[in-house]
Amino acid sequence: MNQNQDQWKTRIGFMLAAMGSAVGLGNIWRFPYVTGELGGATFLMVYLAFVFLIGIPLLLNEFSIGKAGQKDAVGSFKNLAPNTKWHWTGFMGVVGGILILSFYSVVAGWSLFYLYKYITGAYWTEPDAGFGAVFGEWIANPLYPLLWQALFLGLTLFIVIRGIKGGIEKANVILMPGLALLMIFMAGYVLTLDGAVEGLKFLFQPDWSQLSNPKLYLTALGQAFFSLSIGVSGMLTYASYLKSKDRLPAAAIGVGVMDTIFAVIAGIMIFPAVFSFGLEVGSGPPLVFITLPTIFASMPMGNIVGVVFFVLLAMAALSSAVSLLELPVSFFKRTVGMSRKAATYLCTIIIFVLGIASSLGFGIWSGVTFGDQNILGMIDYVTANFVIPFGALLMAFFVGWYLDKSQARKNSEIQSSAMFNIWYVIIKYIVPIILILIVVANLFNMTV
Numbered sequence: 151m152n153q154n155q156d157q158w159k160t161r162i163g164f165m166l167a168a169m170g171s172a173v174g175l176g177n178i179w180r181f182p183y184v185t186g187e188l189g190g191a192t193f194l195m196v197y198l199a200f201v202f203l204i205g206i207p208l209l210l211n212e213f214s215i216g217k218a219g220q221k222d223a224v225g226s227f228k229n230l231a232p233n234t235k236w237h238w239t240g241f242m243g244v245v246g247g248i249l250i251l252s253f254y255s256v257v258a259g260w261s262l263f264y265l266y267k268y269i270t271g272a273y274w275t276e277p278d279a280g281f282g283a284v285f286g287e288w289i290a291n292p293l294y295p296l297l298w299q300a301l302f303l304g305l306t307l308f309i310v311i312r313g314i315k316g317g318i319e320k321a322n323v324i325l326m327p328g329l330a331l332l333m334i335f336m337a338g339y340v341l342t343l344d345g346a347v348e349g350l351k352f353l354f355q356p357d358w359s360q361l362s363n364p365k366l367y368l369t370a371l372g373q374a375f376f377s378l379s380i381g382v383s384g385m386l387t388y389a390s391y392l393k394s395k396d397r398l399p400a401a402a403i404g405v406g407v408m409d410t411i412f413a414v415i416a417g418i419m420i421f422p423a424v425f426s427f428g429l430e431v432g433s434g435p436p437l438v439f440i441t442l443p444t445i446f447a448s449m450p451m452g453n454i455v456g457v458v459f460f461v462l463l464a465m466a467a468l469s470s471a472v473s474l475l476e477l478p479v480s481f482f483k484r485t486v487g488m489s490r491k492a493a494t495y496l497c498t499i500i501i502f503v504l505g506i507a508s509s510l511g512f513g514i515w516s517g518v519t520f521g522d523q524n525i526l527g528m529i530d531y532v533t534a535n536f537v538i539p540f541g542a543l544l545m546a547f548f549v550g551w552y553l554d555k556s557q558a559r560k561n562s563e564i565q566s567s568a569m570f571n572i573w574y575v576i577i578k579y580i581v582p583i584i585l586i587l588i589v590v591a592n593l594f595n596m597t598v
């Protein structure tokens with residue numbers, strides 16, 4: 151196969167794919183409910199500070215390793231640091247990506263199922279038992295959610311097996327602009343509802359007392375990393391398919407800004423609706439699968455809004471899942487030496503089998519718990535609080551302390567010396583200090 155098959159056709163194609171990776175369930179499913187739980191605007195401010203001060207510099211850091219390494223997560227470290235153990239960082243990312251996609255595909259499967267229910271009209275009106283009971287029964291079923299999860303992974307496989315240009319780039323060129331249009335339409339519509347202003351106030355008016363809550367900082371940082379897809383090497387892998395003339399800093403800023411805009415628009419789309427129907431905001435993960443359908447059922451044009459919303463959720467999940475699957479596929483292809491086809495099938499099967507556990511954790515395996523977490527909650531917790539921050543920390547150490555400063559500068563492609571120095575101080579000192587504090591605080595939290 152021609153070497154160029156594994157390269158982006160255009161720079162914008164890469165940007166859209168990286169944005170596709172970033173914008174996902176994290177923005178539409180997770181961001182609104184953690185914001186709801188942790189005081190609205192106060193959470194948003196801390197989140198924004200983390201995205202700009204730490205998230206975007208780390209995204210650039212990860213891009214710089216992939217682009218200079220020119221291989222998969224493991225191979226890139228081997229290229230840049232031969233005969234060292236640094237490639238274990240990439241290996242941890244490969245395992246992390248597989249674990250994340252195993253539970254991500256469960257929630258994505260629910261989204262596809264809801265989409266089907268909206269298309270067929272079954273959820274246009276509230277079922278007799280109520281959306282809460284229907285959702286509870288659905289996730290507890292031992293078989294059907296698995297079929298929808300398999301369908302979702304099948305779609306992901308369909309794209310990844312076609313390679314970078316012909317699969318991932320093409321899909322994102324359609325998915326991302328479509329997603330942007332649908333979200334703007336939804337947010338615009340929701341803002342016309344009575345009571346929408348309350349929702350906006352909640353999102354934009356700070357409650358300073360929350361600033362003394364340590365959980366706010368842990369969650370905001372974890373959410374920033376998850377949302378920017380940092381730390382597991384998916385972004386590293388995408389950057390390795392870049393040609394030499396592409397510029398990284400602008401790409402990192404572009405992806406970070408767009409991802410944040412999508413999260414805020416998701417908030418604008420959800421909170422005004424929640425407030426205008428007088429419902430609870432901090433209702434946790436069910437926000438999207440119980441609260442919103444309840445609202446759609448009594449909203450003018452709610453059926454159309456419901457279809458649009460779940461199309462949007464499924465599209466966002468798909469473009470992120472593609473990046474999570476490409477990460478191990480690229481490893482099996484480029485470092486282990488398998489064909490793309492074989493690697494894609496193998497990884498999809500591994501992910502599906504692991505995902506079965508997360509799905510059954512809502513039903514027949516609900517007795518398997520870790521603290522108050524079920525299986526999905528536990529894998530989400532471990533990957534979001536340990537694998538991702540630890541991966542990001544190792545990558546910061548790699549560039550800040552292992553590589554020469556001149557090499558770090560060249561790889562980062564930052565033109566201005568002043569900007570480079572700021573970035574370098576962040577990567578070399580600030581990120582390690584903050585991340586060590588966070589990882590230690592998480593360990594401590596777990597034991598108390």
Ligand code: LEU
Binds near residue numbers: 175176177250384
């Ligand atoms: N950034 C993605 C999201 O926000 C998740 C990532 C792990 C691919 O959903």
